[in-house]
Structures are given as structure tokens and as C-alpha cells.
Amino acid sequence: MVVIIRFRTPVINSELGRVLRVQDGASIELETLVPSGERSIPFFWIHAAPPEPVLDTLRAHDSVDSAEIVDRLDDATLVAIEWHPESDTVFQDIQSCDGQILRAICRDHHWEFNVRFRKHEDLSTFRRRCERDGVQIHVVRIYHGTDPNEDPRFGLTDAQWEALTLAVERGYYDIPRRCSTAELADELGISSQAMTERLRRAVTNLSRHTVLASQSPDR
Missing domain, CATH: 1.10.10 (Arc Repressor Mutant, subunit A)
Known part of the structure; x- marks a missing residue:
């Protein structure tokens, strides 16, 4: 049965989170994660003004091959990042357990994820991997994706x-x-x-x- 976990983890547990270094009052939200060959290219909305310091930090990191602006919308900038996801423990653990990221937002020195797993066993495996890898996660909620009453906001910001x-x-x-x-x-x-x-x-x-x-x- 499908199960969804909402959890928070300090940015220190994520290589990408450490690279992004979101300043106070700003946030970075995952728009989508697109496979490209053996790599995944995430599209992020950067809610910061100006976004250039965040882009400069990304481009200077060894795990990032490129970071390009795709679109601008008021105070948000859409950026495509070509990177090596195997360098990020959190994203790698989610991927290895066939988790689907429904939402990921980085702010206030934390990542908050909504991740869907096909069955409870995959979620259990994910939590064991996090414990093995020293990734601290704080579970906010676990619910079945088939029960909309468990999530009154349905993933909406x-x-x-x-x-x-x-x-x-x-x-x-x-x-x-x-x-x-x-x-x-x-x-x-x-x-x-x-x-x-x-x-x-x-x-x-x-x-x-x-x-x-x-x-x-x-x-």
C-alpha cells in the first residue's frame, strides 16, 4: 500500500543543502527532478533576492557541473542544476528505496520533504538507511496516499x-x-x-x- 512520509532534516545532512546555503528569509523549493542518463537534473525555485550569490556558490562546488537560470517570476528564479546525486546522502537514500519526492523545500537551515513510497517496506528500508548513514530525520507525519483526510493541504504550499x-x-x-x-x-x-x-x-x-x-x- 502506498505510504507518504513528511520529514525534516538539517541541511548539514544533505550535500546539496550545504552547497545552497540558504540565507535567512530565503527558501529554495524543488520544482521537479528529471532523470538525464545516469544523472538527475533538479529544477529549483530560488526565493531570494538577488539569486546570484546562491548560483555562484553552486557553480563553484565539485558536485555541480552547471547551474543555469531557466526562468524568472517576480521574486523567484527557476534554476536547473546538473549535479551528481550520489554525492548527496539524503537524495541517494530516497532514490535507492524507489521513493518519489512530492515536495522538497530548503529554508531555516532545514530540508522538508514529502516522499511517497510504494509500500511500507520501502519506507522502513529508507529509515534504516538514514540511521545507517547518520542522517537525522524528524518525522512530521506518515499517512496513506489514498486517504486525503490525512493531508488537508494535499501538498499545497x-x-x-x-x-x-x-x-x-x-x-x-x-x-x-x-x-x-x-x-x-x-x-x-x-x-x-x-x-x-x-x-x-x-x-x-x-x-x-x-x-x-x-x-x-x-x-
Whole structure:
């Protein structure tokens, strides 16, 4: 049966976390992790101004081959990082146990992960690996992906929750549509492009924690 663990770990336990060195008030959120041959290329949203110090630190590290800006959106910068995941114990332990990262955000000197495993045995193996490798994890919650009542936010960030709630309340998803993204953006004080991106990411996270989480692992 599918199981999801939400846990926190100090950045000192993650090579990538140590490299990122997120300053106070800033955060870095994993957008997606894309396999590329034998390597994985993560896309991160860097919520820091300016993002250049973070990029310079990444590019100077031995485990990082490249760090390139893909997009900019208000106060966030989307960056693609080509790196060697085997150098990062946390990510390597998740990968070796067939875990799927649903969300990962680095802030306040900690990583917070939401990871889905196909069965309880994989989760148990992951926790044993962390103990073996000296990776300290603080379990926030463990729940079944098929039970949405266990996660009232369904993986949504506060900003995504606010944007999606407002869109539903204002009739953005009604037929015919009763408001535009520009009107929603004005209420939140952000750009229309930022509103569109928040809604897109909200729907993606919502789907991962409901539709995809309820599918059989064999599918």
C-alpha cells in the first residue's frame, strides 16, 4: 500500500543543502527532478533576492557541473542544476528505496520533504538507511496516499492554497468563467503571470496527492 512520509532534516545532512546555503528569509523549493542518463537534473525555485550569490556558490562546488537560470517570476528564479546525486546522502537514500519526492523545500537551515513510497517496506528500508548513514530525520507525519483526510493541504504550499481557493471562490473554474487571472492577481497583489504559475503548480501538487496517489503501484 502506498505510504507518504513528511520529514525534516538539517541541511548539514544533505550535500546539496550545504552547497545552497540558504540565507535567512530565503527558501529554495524543488520544482521537479528529471532523470538525464545516469544523472538527475533538479529544477529549483530560488526565493531570494538577488539569486546570484546562491548560483555562484553552486557553480563553484565539485558536485555541480552547471547551474543555469531557466526562468524568472517576480521574486523567484527557476534554476536547473546538473549535479551528481550520489554525492548527496539524503537524495541517494530516497532514490535507492524507489521513493518519489512530492515536495522538497530548503529554508531555516532545514530540508522538508514529502516522499511517497510504494509500500511500507520501502519506507522502513529508507529509515534504516538514514540511521545507517547518520542522517537525522524528524518525522512530521506518515499517512496513506489514498486517504486525503490525512493531508488537508494535499501538498499545497500556503501561496498555492491561497491562489487555488481564491480562484474557486471567484468562479475562475466555472463555465462560463466568472473572472480572469489578472483579476485574481490584483486581489493577491501579484502579476498575472505569477498567478497563472501558482495555479498550475497547485493543480500539479493536488493531482500528485490525490489522483496519482490513489493509483495502484503496479500501474
